[in-house]
Amino acid sequence: MVRYGLVIDLDRCIGCQTCAIACKLENNVSLGNWWNRVLTVGGSMIDTSSGSYPNTSIFYLPITCQHCDNAPCVKACPVSGTYRREEDGTVQLRIERCVGCRYCMAACPYGVRVFNWAEPKHLPEHGTGYQGVVKDEGWIIYSPERPKGVVEKCTLCIHRITDGQEPFCVAMCPARARFFGDLDDPNSKVSKLVKERSGVRLLEELGTQPKTYYLPPKRGKQSFTNLYEAFVKHVESTLTSIISTSSDISLKAIASATLKRVLQRG
Amino acid sequence: MAKHSPLFYGWLIFLLLLIGGGLGAWIIQLQNGLIVTGMRNVVSWGIYITLFAFFVGISAGGLIVSSSAHVFGVEEFKPIAKVATTLAAACVAVAALSIIPDLGRPERIAYLILYGNPLSPLIWDFTVIVVYLVLCIVDLWFMMRAELARKGSRLTFGFNDVSPKAVAKDERIVKVISFIALPTAVMLHTVTAWIFGTQISRSWWYSALIAPIFLASAMISGLSLVILTVLIMQWRSRIRVEVKTINTLGKLLAVIIPIDLFLIGNEFVIRLWSAAPSETLPLTLIFTGPxxxxxxxxxxxxxILPFxxxxxxxxxxxxxILGLAALLVLTGVLSYRVELVVPGYIYPPILLPPGIAKGEYSVGLSSFGVYGVYFPTWIELTIGAALFGIIALITTIAYWIFPIWRTEKNINQ
Structure with missing residues (x-):
């Protein structure tokens, strides 16, 4: 069996939000809703670190539908509108069947399901991304036009993966932090990464068996201190070379004063 | 049909205005979408589901009273069995109705039957609500048939036999229904609790105690509604209910209040002792928060006071004093429902910035929220008030046209 999943290398993720924007564009996600988000693991605000200088820590956690094998949303949906596709293991949603009760949103622990509270608006107005419609057994599971009153979520770019392409967030990631593949194939890149780097899943204790694996970040406080030291060494050598080689007396004075300050702080 | 006081007609007009207002608000909501409510992606259930749980709860009284009368032989409950069962039918029907304004696509409601997912607690609840409603109506019909026949009503559907034998047969059927209705009533509250209790991602709801709490709170709120209705009807007519009946109702209410508090208090102790944020964060909302x-x-x-x-x-x-106690318990249970539904959403399991996309866009404001915020809008409050109005209207009309109240047994004058 094919079980498509995502692997996200948290050491490579730079929190640039490209995957979030790429997803929004490709899937014509309306204003105010996001299928794919990048969370900050650090301070209380986006892009802030925890701790105080120099003992700080920050990394990013991109989050979208985890395509759980034991998905609470699938069990909760009263009309089987959301279901797990047997052929690829993805969790899909029949747009035209959704009654809009939002029980799936109560059931999902990852907060990745969004509701069209009003008639969706787009920027630009005519919308963006893939314009086709994807059907599964007669029911629309992807359409760029999703009306008010229905829930929607990441389809793992069903229109792309059924066409042999990677999901758009994976293709667009500039840091190459995202990987897509078959988790049931032991030789796939994703399976190997999960095995080699001890991939973990979000809220694994809830037993939802998500198919999104995260490769834990190795860098953090310690590597940041190293980075700082490397930076100070670089500044130190540059300033030293200015002091010893420059003929400009005022520049020399500034450089030695700066060097003194840098060394004091270091 | 007896002549009624201006107050009675004023009451009817008030209820119709209330319901009309709710209908108008619902039309606005249908046109604009649920954006007109206070709900967003983080807190995605609000007052409608809170009221749904409340209405299911207050429907308990009817079948508790009529089943107690027939299953446990509590004779003093027999005269009020019809009133109680009418209330039960009205409340459970309105509970089902209160789901409709919560739906984003109410026109697809038939999909619940066409594509029902056997794993969804919502479908279990839908099924048990329908069974309960049908049982209430059938029960009520058998309790009233003989009297309807005597009055020559068409609602007997041709079964006009009023011989002692036929009346005795009706009573036997009512007894059989009571035996089925009692476990159905228990299941109704249990399954409604399971809608919340099964949700592992909402630690505030995820508890096996939710079903016993729902049963206890349903019993106290259901009994309170029966007490209030009986007292109001007694006040507005010359008919008197036996003191014994009132006394037993009050006593039963007093016994179940501490059971309800015991169960809810249990939840607090277990959660507080764990000191895990997922358990204690919702508690901070209740102990120190909004x-x-x-x-x-x-x-x-x-x-405590009504007890x-x-x-x-x-x-x-x-x-x-009994009326005051009943009113206090009823509003107390409504408070419990408020504490149950929305606090379950405020702190999602993953509390990382920038949070969940709220589903609303306005220039200059963040579309994200780490925590949920919910305050009902006037649309939701108007629809909520109308739902209360429908229960009152059904009960009033039943009082008006059906012999739910006037029986030989309870007329002492």
């Missing part, structure tokens, strides 16, 4: 007034109301005026009032027989049999 839900503190509801918590205080639920426990003190909503439970004390009901302890002494002399106080208990005073209609004013």
């Amino acid at each position: 839900f503190l007034p509801f918590f205080v109301y639920e426990w003190i005026p909503g439970a 004390i009032l009901l302890l002494h027989p002399r106080l208990r049999m005073n209609p004013k």
Whole structure:
């Protein structure tokens, strides 16, 4: 069996939000809703670190539908509108069947399901991304036009993966932090990464068996201190070379004063 | 049909205005979408589901009273069985109705039957609600058939036999229905609790105690509604209910209040001891946060005070004090429902910035929220009030046209 999943290398993720924007564009996600988000693991605000200088820590956690094998949303949906596709293991949603009760949103622990509270608006107005419609057994599971009153979520770019392409967030990631593949194939890149780097899943204790694996970040406080030291060494050598080689007396004075300050702080 | 006072007609007009207002608000909501409510992606259920749980709860009284009368032989409940069952039918019907404004696509409601997912607690609840409603209506029909026949009503559907044999047969059927209705009533509250209790991602709901709490709170709120209705009907007509009946109702209410508090208190102890943030964060909302007034109301005026009032027989049999106690318990249970639904959403399992996309866009404001915020809009409040109005209207009309009240047994005058 094919079980498509995502692997996200948290050491490579730079929190640039490209995957979030790429997803929004490709899937014509309306204003105010996001299928794919990048969370900050650090301070209380986006892009802030925890701790105080120099003992700080920050990394990013991109989050979208985890395509759980034991998905609470699938069990909760009263009309089987959301279901797990047997052929690829993805969790899909029949747009035209959704009654809009939002029980799936109560059931999902990852907060990745969004509701069209009003008639969706787009920027630009005519919308963006893939314009086709994807059907599964007669029911629309992807359409760029999703009306008010229905829930929607990441389809793992069903229109792309059924066409042999990677999901758009994976293709667009500039840091190459995202990987897509078959988790049931032991030789796939994703399976190997999960095995080699001890991939973990979000809220694994809830037993939802998500198919999104995260490769834990190795860098953090310690590597940041190293980075700082490397930076100070670089500044130190540059300033030293200015002091010893420059003929400009005022520049020399500034450089030695700066060097003194840098060394004091270091 | 007896002549009624201007107050009665004024009451009917008031209810119709209330319901009309709700209908108007619902039309606005249908046109604009649920954006007109206070709900967003983080807190995605609000007052409609809170009221749904409340209405299911207050429907308990009817079948408890009529089943007690027939299953446990509590004779003094027999005269009020019809009133109680009418209330049960009205409340459970309105509970089902209160789901409709919560739906984003109400026109697809038939999909619940066409594509029902056997794993969804919502479908289990839908099924048990329908069964309960049908049982209430059938029960009521058999209790009223003979009287309807005597009055020559068409609602007997041709079964006009009023011989003692036929009446005795009706009573036997009512008894059989009571035996089926009692476990159905228990399941109704249990399954409604399971809608919340099964949700592993909402630690505030994820508890096996939710079903027993729902049963206890349903019983106290259901009994309170029966007490209030009986007292109002007694006040507005010359008919008197036996003191014994009122006394037993009050006593039963007094017994179940501490059970309800015991169960809810249990939850607090277990959660507090764990000191895990997922368990204690919702509690901070209730002990120190915006839900503190509801918590205080639920426990003190909503439970402890009425319990004390009901302890002494002399106080208990005073209609004013009994009515006050019933009203306090009813609003106390409503407070409990408020504390149950929305706080489950405020802190999602993953509390990382920038949070969840709220589903609303306005220039200059963040579309994200780490925590949920919910305050009902006037649309939701108007629709909520209309739902209360429908229950009152059904009961009033039933009182008006059906012999739910007038039986030989309870007319002492």
